[in-house]
Amino acid sequence: MAGVVERRSIDVVPDDERHGSAVSQFTLWLGANLQVTAVVTGALAVVFGANAFWSLIGLLLGNLAGGAVMALHSAQGPRLGLPQMITSRAQFGVRGAVVPLALVIVMYIGFFASGSVLAGQAVGELTHLGETPGIVVFAAVTALAAAVGYRLIHTLGKIAGLVCALTFVYLGIRLLQRADLGTLLADHRFALPAFLLAVSLSASWQLAFGPYVADYSRYLPRHTSARATFWWTLSGSVLGSQWSMTFGALAAAAAPAAFVGHEVGYLVGLGGTGLIASFLYFVIALGKLTINILNTYGGFMSLVTSVSGFRGQKTLSPRGRSAYIAGIMLAGTAVALLGKDSFLTSFKDFLLFLLTFFTPWSAINLVDYYLISKERYDVPALSDPAGRYGAWNVKALAVYALGVLAQLPFLATAFYTGPLVGPLGGADVSWLVGLAVPAVLYWLTARRDTARVAQPAVPAAEHGANAPAGSGG
Numbered sequence: 065m066a067g068v069v070e071r072r073s074i075d076v077v078p079d080d081e082r083h084g085s086a087v088s089q090f091t092l093w094l095g096a097n098l099q100v101t102a103v104v105t106g107a108l109a110v111v112f113g114a115n116a117f118w119s120l121i122g123l124l125l126g127n128l129a130g131g132a133v134m135a136l137h138s139a140q141g142p143r144l145g146l147p148q149m150i151t152s153r154a155q156f157g158v159r160g161a162v163v164p165l166a167l168v169i170v171m172y173i174g175f176f177a178s179g180s181v182l183a184g185q186a187v188g189e190l191t192h193l194g195e196t197p198g199i200v201v202f203a204a205v206t207a208l209a210a211a212v213g214y215r216l217i218h219t220l221g222k223i224a225g226l227v228c229a230l231t232f233v234y235l236g237i238r239l240l241q242r243a244d245l246g247t248l249l250a251d252h253r254f255a256l257p258a259f260l261l262a263v264s265l266s267a268s269w270q271l272a273f274g275p276y277v278a279d280y281s282r283y284l285p286r287h288t289s290a291r292a293t294f295w296w297t298l299s300g301s302v303l304g305s306q307w308s309m310t311f312g313a314l315a316a317a318a319a320p321a322a323f324v325g326h327e328v329g330y331l332v333g334l335g336g337t338g339l340i341a342s343f344l345y346f347v348i349a350l351g352k353l354t355i356n357i358l359n360t361y362g363g364f365m366s367l368v369t370s371v372s373g374f375r376g377q378k379t380l381s382p383r384g385r386s387a388y389i390a391g392i393m394l395a396g397t398a399v400a401l402l403g404k405d406s407f408l409t410s411f412k413d414f415l416l417f418l419l420t421f422f423t424p425w426s427a428i429n430l431v432d433y434y435l436i437s438k439e440r441y442d443v444p445a446l447s448d449p450a451g452r453y454g455a456w457n458v459k460a461l462a463v464y465a466l467g468v469l470a471q472l473p474f475l476a477t478a479f480y481t482g483p484l485v486g487p488l489g490g491a492d493v494s495w496l497v498g499l500a501v502p503a504v505l506y507w508l509t510a511r512r513d514t515a516r517v518a519q520p521a522v523p524a525a526e527h528g529a530n531a532p533a534g535s536g537g
Contacts, residue, residue, distance in 0.1 A: 074368050076443055077145040082285040084218075086292035089138060090300035092218055092280055093273075095225030096358060097304025098232060099351030100182045101175075104327055105269050106309025107316035111324055114258035115251040116317040122262030123309045127302045129263075130270025133426050133499070135298035136434070137274045141281025142288040143439055146446075147365045148278035152425070154441050154516070155432045155506075156464070158449040160456040164425045164464065165370045168275040171418050172363030175272070176206070176356055176396030177403060183352035184400065185328040190345040199400050206353060207393040210360035211386055214283055217357055224354040225304070231335075231347045236311060238334045243318035257490035264492050268419035269305060271495070274426045276362030290439075363392035372447070420475060423498030424467025428460060428506045436510050442518040452516055459509045467502030471495070 109119035137148060144151060149168060152161040180199045188198025209216055281293055315323045315330065323330045328348055335344045367388050433439060445451035471494035473482040485492065510516070 074147050074150050074365060074372060077283050079145075079286055082142075082145070082283055084284055086142075086281075086284065086288055086296045088218055088221075088284070089281055089293060089297040091225045092221035093297055093300035094304040095221040095223070095228060095351070096355045097301055098225065098228035098308055099355055100186075100308075100327060100331065100348050101179055101352065101355070102269065102305050102308035103312035103315070103331070104182070105265055105305075106312030107323060107327070108265055108312075109258070109262035109309075110313050110316040111320070112258065112261055113255065114262050115253060116313050117249045117252050118254055118259050119262045119313040119317075120249075120310055122259045123266040123313065124306055126263040126266030126268075127270055127306050127309070130267035131298050131302045131305075133430065134270045134273045134277055134301060135294045136430050137426070138277040138281045138297040139290040139293045140433060140439075141278035142284040142286055142293055143290065144278070144441060144443070145282050145286070146278070146443070147282060147369065148274070148276050148362075149366050150369050150446060151278075151433070151441065152429060153446045154437065154453050155428050155457065155460045155510075157454045157457040157460070158446065158451070159374060160454075160458075160461055162370045162374075163461060164275075164421075165366050167421045167425075168366045169363055169370070171272060171275065171422070172359045172366065172392060173396045173399060174418070176203075176359045176363070176392065177399035179352045179356040179359065180206075180396060180400040181403070182328055183349050183356065186332075186345040186348040186352070189328075189332070190342060190349065196401060200397060202349065202352070202356075203393050203397040203400070206356045206360055207389050209353065210357045210364065210389050213361070214280070217280065217354075217361060220350075220354050220357065224350050225300075227347055228351045229307075231344065232307060232311060235331060235334055235344075238336075239311070239315060239318065242334070243314070245314075248314055248317050257488070257492075260491040260493060264419065264495055266305065266309060267495055269309075270301060271422050271426060272418055273301065274422060274429075276358065276365070279362055279365055280358070359396070360389060360392050363396075364388040367391065417477060419495045420471050420498060421468060423471070423495050424464050424502040427467065427499045427501075427503040428464060431503050431506050432510065435507060436513075437517050440518040445518075452518070457516075460506065463502050463505045463509060466505060467498055470501040471498045 106119070106123055109123060110116060114122065140146075140148070140151060149161070149165055152164055155161075156163060180203050183202045184195050184199030186198070187193070187202045188195040191198065191201070193201065209220070277297065281288075281297070284293065315334075319330070322333075328345075331348065332341050332344045335341065364385065368384075433441075442452045445453050449455035471482075472480075473484040474488070474492065474494040474497050475482045476485045476490065476492040476494075482494070
């Protein structure tokens with residue numbers, strides 16, 4: 065058991081503990097995306113106005129665009145051997161990174177809650193306990209699995225990828241037996257706002273993985289090709305999400321009254337009754353378990369990163385690890401129980417709200433890593449407020465704030481609509497602004513700050529935290 069339960073948290077993974085190949089990223093992200101919340105995301109494009117034909121095209125464009133950004137983060141893992149969000153200290157400062165981290169933690173709790181609502185319905189039906197006990201049981205199992213850690217997460221990804229892929233093939237056949245595909249795709253009328261909403265929904269889905277994607281590639285050997293890591297991550301995530309979202313969009317177009325608000329029941333009813341229905345409830349729970357473990361694990365890492373920036377903590381005891389994971393579970397379960405009756409509308413607004421805060425973070429992180437620091441970070445300095453990266457990088461935090469504010473005129477949600485949304489026909493293009501503006505501003509402000517850039521003279525660290533300052537990570 066000692067070899068199965070993970071010992072690492074936010075510390076560097078030493079080379080002698082690295083293992084696997086980049087293909088593991090394909091199976092993990094395929095399994096994480098072949099699940100019911102991705103189905104709901106695809107359905108939202110149709111529910112909120114787009115026809116099925118243009119929904120599928122918009123969803124694909126968003127998955128490709130957001131997935132490319134997400135996969136660029138994944139490629140950082142083998143090189144640095146670090147969790148994703150701790151690298152934010154190189155941009156925002158050891159303590160300044162708490163600003164995007166706090167929002168990331170909100171994201172994890174929100175996704176944990178939304179996943180628990182849908183999985184809780186499945187568990188409640190499977191066990192005959194009902195929805196509320198189903199949510200609680202599912203949340204507890206998620207927390208236990210997250211406590212085991214990295215190896216179990218990848219194993220579940222492989223199992224879920226295979227099981228869910230076969231299940232979606234079966235459900236797709238059943239859906240097309242009830243509805244004619246040609247009829248569903250016959251309406252080609254184009255509406256720009258609805259099309260851009262479809263793009264934004266899938267792009268936000270992918271971009272929301274950015275703050276934790278490298279958590280699951282950091283155990284890969286240091287020599288793993290960045291290109292291979294990028295492409296295997298991108299292909300797994302885009303294939304899984306587009307597959308699920310296509311099913312959701314077609315289901316919403318074929319039977320909007322039966323599907324919307326009854327997503328789990330519709331999927332199971334589509335598949336059959338008796339043992340088949342029980343198996344489908346199990347598959348829905350399995351798919352959600354995979355992604356909810358990622359949310360719990362990522363939330364625990366982000367909490368540790370936030371706290372350690374002020375306490376100077378580099379490692380975590382098993383008891384401390386369990387406490388952080390329990391905290392994420394309790395918060396996510398509470399949100400799930402409070403919001404389960406208004407899930408669909410709340411989830412759409414939640415996705416677009418997240419996009420506002422995570423596109424500037426992604427832009428700054430990627431520009432810094434690839435263009436400013438040239439893939440070299442001073443790893444020990446990431447834990448030293450008096451070191452190369454300082455405690456607070458006011459310039460980077462200002463750029464981040466400007467990146468968020470620049471999106472507001474273009475943002476369209478239920479609780480706020482920007483002044484430029486109307487002239488654009490109601491289209492929400494805020495995420496494009498959120499990528500471009502902070503990327504340019506950060507490059508302009510950071511490109512001459514050579515004191516923060518680690519020098520290549522010292523080879524990459526072989527044993528994590530014992531590496532000399534200035535190492536290439």
